[in-house]
Amino acid sequence: MEFNIHSIVFLIFSVITLGGGLGTVTSRNLIHGAVYLIVSLFGVAGLFILLSAPFLAAIQVLVYIGAIAILIIFAVMLTRSMTRMTEIYNRQWSLSLVVSALLFVLLLVGIILPVWGPGTANAALQPSELVATTVDLGVAFVDGNQFVLPFEVASLLLTAAMIGAIVIARDRD
Amino acid sequence: MVPLWMYLFVAAALFCIGAYGVFARRNAVAILMGIELMLNAVNINLVAFWRYQTPFVMSGQVFAAFVFVVAAAEAAVGLAIIISIYRNRRSVIVEDVDLLKW
Amino acid sequence: MNLLNEWAFIGVFVAIAWVFPALPVVLSAFVRPRKPNAIKMQTYECGVETVGDTWVQFKVQYYIYGLVFLVFDVEMVFLFPWALAYNQLNFFAFGAGLVFIFLLTDALIYAWRRNALEWA
Amino acid sequence: MQECIDIFNTFAGCLTASGADPGLAQFLSILLGVVLVAMGPLVIVIFLIWVERKYAARVQDRLGPNRVGPFGLLQTFADALKLITKEDITPAGADKLIYNLAPIISVVSVILIWAVVPISPLHIGADLSIGALYFVAVGSIGTLAIMMAGWSSNNKYALLGAFRVVAQLVSYEVPLVFSLLVPVMFAGTMSMQGIVEAQLGMWFIVFSPLAALIFFISTQAETGRAPFDLIEAESELVAGYNIEYSGMKFGLFFAGEFLHVFTNALIFAILFTGGWLGPFVYQVPALGIIYLFAKGSIFYLLSLHLRNTLPRIRIDQLMSFNWKFLVPVSIANLILVAFLWKVIQLIGLLPGPENASDFLAHLPAAIIMLVGNLALTVVVLQMLRNVGRRAVAANAVSTPANAELDDQPYSLPVPH
Numbered sequence: 001m002e003f004n005i006h007s008i009v010f011l012i013f014s015v016i017t018l019g020g021g022l023g024t025v026t027s028r029n030l031i032h033g034a035v036y037l038i039v040s041l042f043g044v045a046g047l048f049i050l051l052s053a054p055f056l057a058a059i060q061v062l063v064y065i066g067a068i069a070i071l072i073i074f075a076v077m078l079t080r081s082m083t084r085m086t087e088i089y090n091r092q093w094s095l096s097l098v099v100s101a102l103l104f105v106l107l108l109v110g111i112i113l114p115v116w117g118p119g120t121a122n123a124a125l126q127p128s129e130l131v132a133t134t135v136d137l138g139v140a141f142v143d144g145n146q147f148v149l150p151f152e153v154a155s156l157l158l159t160a161a162m163i164g165a166i167v168i169a170r171d172r173d
Numbered sequence: 174m175v176p177l178w179m180y181l182f183v184a185a186a187l188f189c190i191g192a193y194g195v196f197a198r199r200n201a202v203a204i205l206m207g208i209e210l211m212l213n214a215v216n217i218n219l220v221a222f223w224r225y226q227t228p229f230v231m232s233g234q235v236f237a238a239f240v241f242v243v244a245a246a247e248a249a250v251g252l253a254i255i256i257s258i259y260r261n262r263r264s265v266i267v268e269d270v271d272l273l274k275w
Numbered sequence: 276m277n278l279l280n281e282w283a284f285i286g287v288f289v290a291i292a293w294v295f296p297a298l299p300v301v302l303s304a305f306v307r308p309r310k311p312n313a314i315k316m317q318t319y320e321c322g323v324e325t326v327g328d329t330w331v332q333f334k335v336q337y338y339i340y341g342l343v344f345l346v347f348d349v350e351m352v353f354l355f356p357w358a359l360a361y362n363q364l365n366f367f368a369f370g371a372g373l374v375f376i377f378l379l380t381d382a383l384i385y386a387w388r389r390n391a392l393e394w395a
Numbered sequence: 396m397q398e399c400i401d402i403f404n405t406f407a408g409c410l411t412a413s414g415a416d417p418g419l420a421q422f423l424s425i426l427l428g429v430v431l432v433a434m435g436p437l438v439i440v441i442f443l444i445w446v447e448r449k450y451a452a453r454v455q456d457r458l459g460p461n462r463v464g465p466f467g468l469l470q471t472f473a474d475a476l477k478l479i480t481k482e483d484i485t486p487a488g489a490d491k492l493i494y495n496l497a498p499i500i501s502v503v504s505v506i507l508i509w510a511v512v513p514i515s516p517l518h519i520g521a522d523l524s525i526g527a528l529y530f531v532a533v534g535s536i537g538t539l540a541i542m543m544a545g546w547s548s549n550n551k552y553a554l555l556g557a558f559r560v561v562a563q564l565v566s567y568e569v570p571l572v573f574s575l576l577v578p579v580m581f582a583g584t585m586s587m588q589g590i591v592e593a594q595l596g597m598w599f600i601v602f603s604p605l606a607a608l609i610f611f612i613s614t615q616a617e618t619g620r621a622p623f624d625l626i627e628a629e630s631e632l633v634a635g636y637n638i639e640y641s642g643m644k645f646g647l648f649f650a651g652e653f654l655h656v657f658t659n660a661l662i663f664a665i666l667f668t669g670g671w672l673g674p675f676v677y678q679v680p681a682l683g684i685i686y687l688f689a690k691g692s693i694f695y696l697l698s699l700h701l702r703n704t705l706p707r708i709r710i711d712q713l714m715s716f717n718w719k720f721l722v723p724v725s726i727a728n729l730i731l732v733a734f735l736w737k738v739i740q741l742i743g744l745l746p747g748p749e750n751a752s753d754f755l756a757h758l759p760a761a762i763i764m765l766v767g768n769l770a771l772t773v774v775v776l777q778m779l780r781n782v783g784r785r786a787v788a789a790n791a792v793s794t795p796a797n798a799e800l801d802d803q804p805y806s807l808p809v810p811h
Contacts, residue, residue, distance in 0.1 A: 280421075280425075281521040281522060281523055281524075282521070282523070283425055284425050284428060284429065284510065284520060284521035285510055285521050285523070287425050287426060287429045288429045288432065288433065288507065288510045288520065288521070289507065291426075291429045291430065291433055292429075292433045292503050292506045292507060293499060293503055294433075295433055295434065295437050295506070296437075296498070296499045296502035296503060296506070296647055296650075296651075297499050299475065299478075299479055299643045299646075299647070300495070300498075300499065300643050300644060300647070302479055302643075303478070303479040303480070303481070303483065303642060303643045304483075306479060306480050307479065307480055307481060307482055307483055307642060308480075308482045309482065309483075310482065311484070313487075316484065316485070316486055316487040317486065317487065318486050318487070318488065318548075318549060318550045318551075318639070337558050337561075337562050340562045340565065340566055340714065340718075341561075341562070341565060343569075343718070344565040344566060344568065344569060347569045347572075347722075348565075348568070348569070348572070351528075351531075351572055354576055355528060355576070355579065355585070358576045358577075358579045358580040359579060359580075359583065359584065359585060360583075361580045361583070361733065361736070361737075362580075362583040362740070363583070366737055366741065368737075369733055369734060369737045372733060373730060373733075376726060376729070376730060380723075380726060383718075383722065383723070383726075386718075387718070387719065392714065392715070392718040392719060393711070393715075394710060394711030394714050394715070
């Protein structure tokens, strides 16, 4: 792999993403965990930009950092769950560590490296200079032959989620 | 450009970190955060495959957008359930809420 | 690679923009006096001593607002591309958008009727 | 040497021409742009603080700053000097890192917006293809900074204030984004430069004054200005999320707020009143800066005037106003605008790209849109009046005692 500015930026964003992820699962204080989660999600947004999907990157910031992270922090505060927490891991944490590590190795050795890794036919795959834009995404969403059904179903799903969450979260009245 | 497998590598690592969080944490909110990490890993994969394999078919981006929706719905309902459990049982430790286990 | 050039600007911008607001804070660290004592460091609550945990429990209503906001925010994933491509779409697109917005308005109406939007 | 005249945009070319490494030249030109764009708002904010204080003073029949420098213009420097030399108190139990980062993030989130502000046909930090969305996304980071500040202070008032602020900010983001969709739909692009150029023939405020109004109200609430200034409700929250902050960090929160107001005025000018567009702007691009800042200043002063003349509303009213009025109206407006726009397009009233700058060609479309908007406004006002009348009637029936109270000239409002 050649050593250019693109790969350096990729490396930085990967480290941010994975470092934030590690911080999220290991931090004792849940608010710190949420901050780490935000850092990690920023890294993912950066990866989206490198992948020429700036719209998804902006949505990532808007939805995850602007809304989901806020919601998680609200929930942490509402349940006072960051205080009085002596033990953050359950009894099976060592087993979980092994399983997760095994899963990673399995994914890497079993799928990623043999199919897309260096030396395979897919490794030479070069992305095209031109890519579809956000306008194409909009056209695809409302095209009767493409994704108009998922488009409406998404709305339905959100409606259902909102109604359900309100019913569950509200006090008895 | 960075080869595709490096994106897949990062996504797999993030997925496993998230999975570890889900398996090992006791706090329900922390478990939800782990799930968010896993969903993000999936999104990296979707967008990376879209970019490298079919940059002119929008399925990759549409799927990623759908994952956003699912993640949001999951977070909203999941956190609502956690708040509700906390109200009833004064705890967000998942092991304390094993009423259906026996 | 014009696209990445624009984003390179944003990247450098994010890296540099910190410096200017951080500068006065760092500067003041050198010139300001530093005489801490226990009473000065106390949490400020109108002169009365703090009672109990700071993280008192909050109204669930904050969460409900966050929830409704989240739903409308995620909706933007679909509405922005829709609005962006709107000029080159036919009337069907208006109908699709209308149904989409209508379904979400349902959720808002539900929340309204259940008094979930009331502060009290 | 032709390309060296406009130094900011062709800095890289000039450097390369004088024998520098192209990659380095590219980087240096980006760095120059970044430093300029990041410095600009901070220079402006020094002046803005003076304007704000002077204006508030005049409204309240005071003189305002008038000692340091001519007309008190140097007052801000004196303030900054004072703030820098103030002792900085970090309360016991505060989360040090987050506590120190929060004010900086809150300023950075405003400065970042300036990267996509087009100040002339040629000058823009980065003309992103998603500029409008970038503005919203970056704004949501400011919300996070407030949350962090409130939490890390380890203070009940700060946390309560932060909760309220965040609830307010996220709520008003919904109508903001809905009204933002309208110019994006008209222009068919999210690039800020593209949105400005799409208004060559007709400003978008004419096409949809309602969207512009909602956008203005939402930005007013987003910056926490009166009548939505629950963020710093001194009488109920002591100070809100920044209660524990002192010295320069406290100052940064306010600098960020002042800057945010002006930035939002600029964004409003760009989205709805044509940004840098004006006579002869293509011949002399520098004029664009003057046009943009002139337009922005008008909306800035309007915002200042609202802030200084309106009382604060209660938090339940604040939330009801957003969810039961602004959001439904912005949704209805979006649907109406989308419908009319498509109809206008289908019957061919919209001028093509060949006469995009023709004012008269846009007139029929503008009239239809304007009439549609006015009709919606009338309907909404009518509905409001009915709701109000019903509320008054219900009040009169349930509490007859109120009628007597209302007759007395100095009766206190009855709490409910």
